[in-house]
Amino acid sequence: MNKVFDWLKNMNWMLWALILGIATGLIFGERVAFLKPIGEGFVSLMQITIFPYIVVSLVVGLGKFSPDQVKTVLAKAAITMLALWVVGLAAIWCFTLTLPSHDAGTFFSPALVAQAPDVDFVQQYIPSNPFASMAEGNVPALVIFCIALGLALISNSRKNQLLDVLEVVGQGLTVMSKKVIKFFPIGIFSMTASTAGTIGSEELSNLQIYLVLVVCLGFYLMFALLPMLVAALTPVKYRDLIKVMRNAWITAFSTGNVFIVLPVITEGIKAHLQKIKRSDEESDHIAEVLVPIAYTFPSLGKLTTLMFVTFAAWLTGNPISLEQIPNVTLSAMLSYFANVHIAIPYMLDSLKIPADSYQLYLSMSVLTAKVVSPTTVVYIFAVTLLCIFYNKQQLHLKRIRSVYYLTLLSVLLPAFMVLSFTTNNHLAQSTKSSDDVIANMVVSDQVPSDVLNHVPKAYQSGELSLTNIEIIKKRNLLRIGYLVDNVPFSYFNQKGELVGFDIGLAHKLASDLQVKVEFIPFKKHQLAEYLNKGYFDVAMSGLEMSVADLSAVRFSNPVLELQLALVAKDHRLKEFATRDLVLSKPKLNLAHVEYQPLMRDVASKHQQITINQLNNHQAFFESSNDNDALVISAEAGFAWSMFYPEYGVVVPKGAELKYPVGFAVAKRNVDILSYLNTWLAIQQSKGTIQNSYNYWILGNGTQTKEHRWSLLDEFSEQAGSYIESQ
Structure with missing residues (x-):
């Protein structure tokens, strides 16, 4: 003993x-x-x-x-400490040589x-x-x-x-x-x-x-x-x-x-x-x-x-x-x-x-x-x-x-x-790259839908300009206007499906109306024309609620508040770290898709800044660097950086600006506007908007959380399989 x-x-x-x-x-x-x-x-x-x-x-x-x-x-x-630091740092730098090639x-x-x-x-x-x-x-x-x-x-x-x-x-x-x-x-x-x-393995996948x-x-x-x-x-x-x-x-x-x-x-x-x-x-x-x-x-x-x-x-x-x-x-x-x-x-x-x-x-x-x-x-x-x-x-x-x-x-x-x-x-x-993750995101709850790449001729007569909820239900079709390649609000995934934050909400809205949904493309400058001619009932896709558009269309209550930012090459982000650094440049070319009134104001006050309006955001990333930076929301900028990892996002200190985004309807369609505002309030209280934001903007849930493996579970599964086989 x-x-x-x-x-x-x-x-x-x-x-x-x-x-x-x-x-x-x-x-x-x-x-x-x-x-x-x-x-x-x-x-x-x-x-x-x-x-x-x-x-x-x-x-x-x-x-x-x-x-x-x-x-x-x-x-x-x-x-003693100096000697160990020298030896240890030499070892640390040696291990940096073991990094493979990849994207970001x-x-x-x-x-x-x-x-x-x-x-x-x-x-x-x-x-x-x-x-x-x-x-x-x-x-x-x-x-x-x-x-x-x-x-x-x-x-x-x-x-x-x-x-x-x-x-x-x-x-x-x-x-x-x-x-x-x-x-x-x-x-x-x-x-x-x-x-x-x-x-779990999901905690190790990205940083293994x-x-x-x-x-x-x-x-x-x-x-x-x-x-x-x-x-x-x-x-x-x-x-x-x-x-x-x-x-x-x-x-x-x-x-x-x-x-x-x-x-x-x-x-x-x-x-x-x-x-x-x-x-x-x-x-x-x-x-x-x-x-x-x-x-x-x-x-x-x-x-x-x-x-x-x-x-x-x-x-x-x-x-x-x-x-x-x-x-x-x-x-x-x-x-x-x-x-x-x-x-x-x-x-x-x-x-x-x-x-x-x-x-x-x-x-x-x-x-x-x-x-x-x-x-x-x-x-x-x-x-x-x-x-x-x-x-x-x-x-x-x-x-x-x-x-x-x-x-x-x-x-x-x-x-x-x-x-x-x-x-x-x-x-x-074997690691899944970041662009694969965002390119494979999907809308979870879908209703029957059609995604068009043009405005049908039947819609161009102007007869559909006055619409209300009763008409939408009677025709069994909700028509949504979307901006093409407006990541992460509306874009096509690798399967060719139209997905994104607003696309998910559009499916939810159609589901609550118990109708089908149809998606019709438009460009930002066409917003007021297409809405008021009745080409679609509601415009979405992270639309900036601009004062300049208030006289032409009606906006819903804000859906989100986005942070204005700049996107530029990673090695140049330091040049745009503060407002003073941006304005001190002798010549600066800024590209944008939205924010026309703001960009005109900037150009009029600062003669050294040249403003270039693009048809879509992708044109900036695929151009030959004619522009120094792209003015965009930080939320969208980070999403684009996943497709183009050599770019990064910066919010210049001293120039912080947030702006609301929402849905837009034709100026005369007050009934739809009233319905949308009440519907948005309900979705906010139910957490639908927040859940969509967490998924499409923050990326939460893009990787499925697997049940943690354990020997006991494995034994139970094997035992169950054996019993069934008997």
């Missing part, structure tokens, strides 16, 4: 919790989603001691140093055209109120305050009175953390099981190439570069280092959170140094000080997200060139001192990558955190151990083990790169 207890005591419960969690998720699938709150509760429990622990560790660790010691330690820590594009999102908030780097790093920094989770500001306080105490003769108290507090916090860690396998199991049971990049790079950094450098340069063995890091690594992998394992990292380093008889008071202090500092400064784990920036540049058809690498690297190092969610939008902007790419990063951040966080843990271990032995003057390469690991590193890098390139090449061939 004692042997059983000893075996249970020595088991790595973190590892077993991780393995059992994955197995449980694969077996039971979505049935274990209820475990997620339990895992999140344990994460919150671990966070209780973290901020106090950082304060105590830094103040006590620095306060106990002599002035000469602290200068030496911080200087060598800086050299994305659906509209309101966040894509929202102006980025100004980043207050002073607030981020200068703690005017350290207590507020702690309450807001501003780790950089809190660390800087603690470093300043610790340095200030070094020369204070009475510092021991405070340091002794803080040291006791730190010991209490360590005991608390250890007690929580004993039960943390429950949290690891819960989070891993819920993630493995609920994550980026995921492969991050996984291959992360594995190279975690299991090759960082631990092998430590093993090559210090007395710490590779196998021992993996064992020491194991619990912190597993916790960071399961939770996607490095912050909660900082005490585990510190205590693990101190315990291992004591085990190999390399521990002393100075090394313990260095560990206590450097762990939170290494977490705050850009880590190689955090810098792996730079792969997303290079991926986004490749995704938009403008991969980062060799001459851009030095500038991108410098910008990355400066911006990554802030939060990743500040750094990535800044990097995207600096590289002229459309801001919509950031939404892709957010959609994958939960998955990539499973790689980024463990890599950060290994990096913190590496920085701290290298710095400790650097201070002890025990770093050297004059060993067979050093040559072995450095040789192995040089072999493993191309091996991981080949693996990444081969996998991504295969995925690129």
Whole structure:
């Protein structure tokens, strides 16, 4: 029995919790989603001691140093981090070479055209109120305050009175953390099981190439570069280092959170140094000080997200060139001192990558955190151990083990790169491109319909100009005017079907009237003529409700409010970032299909701007670049960018303008107008308009959500098939 207890005591419960969690998720699938709150509760429990622990560790660790010691330690820590940054960034840029060829594009999102908030780097790093920094989770500001306080105490003769108290507090916090860690396998199991049971293939389909990049790079950094450098340069063995890091690594992998394992990292380093008889008071202090500092400064784990920036540049058809690498690297190092969610939008902007790419990063951040966080843990271990032995003057390469690991590193890098390139090449061939997605969208609920490519002669006599709901029902036909190739409001999909936001609503309107529907094409300048001559009953297709048209036709209540924007080549979007930049151009050619009054006003006020009206939007994308930009709604612009991924959308800052769109009827057809307005109000309250917007504009539901596979479901299906066959 004692042997059983000893075996249970020595088991790595973190590892077993991780393995059992994955197995449980694969077996039971979505049935274990209820475990997620339990895992999140344990994460919150671990966070209780973290901020106090950082304060105590830094103040006590620095306060106990002599002035000469602290200068030496911080200087060598800086050299260590710089060396690891150089080596790690070189590996990151090597992995960018493994990207295959492809095309790009994305659906509209309101966040894509929202102006980025100004980043207050002073607030981020200068703690005017350290207590507020702690309450807001501003780790950089809190660390800087603690470093300043610790340095200030070094020369204070009475510092021991405070340091002794803080040291006791730190010991209490360590005991608390250890007690929580004993039960943390429950949290690891819960989070891993819920993630493995609920994550679906649709979450991986669009960004699987980026995921492969991050996984291959992360594995190279975690299991090759960082631990092998430590093993090559210090007395710490590779196998021992993996064992020491194991619990912190597993916790960071399961939770996607490095912050909660900082005490585990510190205590693990101190315990291992004591085990190999390399521990002393100075090394313990260095560990206590450097762990939170290494977490705050850009880590190689955090810098792996730079792969997303290079991926986004490749995704938009403008991969980062060799001459851009030095500038991108410098910008990355400066911006990554802030939060990743500040750094990535800044990097995207600096590289002229459309801001919509950031939404892709957010959609994958939960998955990539499973790689980024463990890599950060290994990096913190590496920085701290290298710095400790650097201070002890025990770093050297004059060993067979050093040559072995450095040789192995040089072999493993191309091996991981080949693996990444081969996998991504295969995925690129099987990935559905963005233009395929929008070109295969369909109207779900259709009524019998006819789509014409001209106005029938029978309609051209003008006898049908006066129409009402009773006449429409009597003839059993609703005639809808549509604009050709007005993506995403009315366009033809790959099957030749007329689809789009307004086309879907037209089918719904005809269904409620219990009549068939007929679609008749028109051009924007023909709107008033065709309506008032009775060629069709209602005009749709994302029509701008223009003041100039009010005297000729009647508009319904607004259906949507669209954001005016410019579409231009991706590499030129920066030229149109603000109103002042647009107006400062000595010569500018702007194309448009709608917005005639607005364009005339712009041309009259700004002589350097030439306005060119096009028959349709496609003419802009297929022209020989006679126009610098196209004036269009952001919603439509993003849809067009999916067909033409070399183009992007920008809303110039200082020139933000929204406008309503709606349906139009002939000036005399008041009965139809009244019906439409009431019908629209009903559809708004029922959520029909919002659902259509979510599908056609935002792209929600364009990929069918599949039921999460599980072993239990597979067994049930097989058993059912067997019973039926019997």
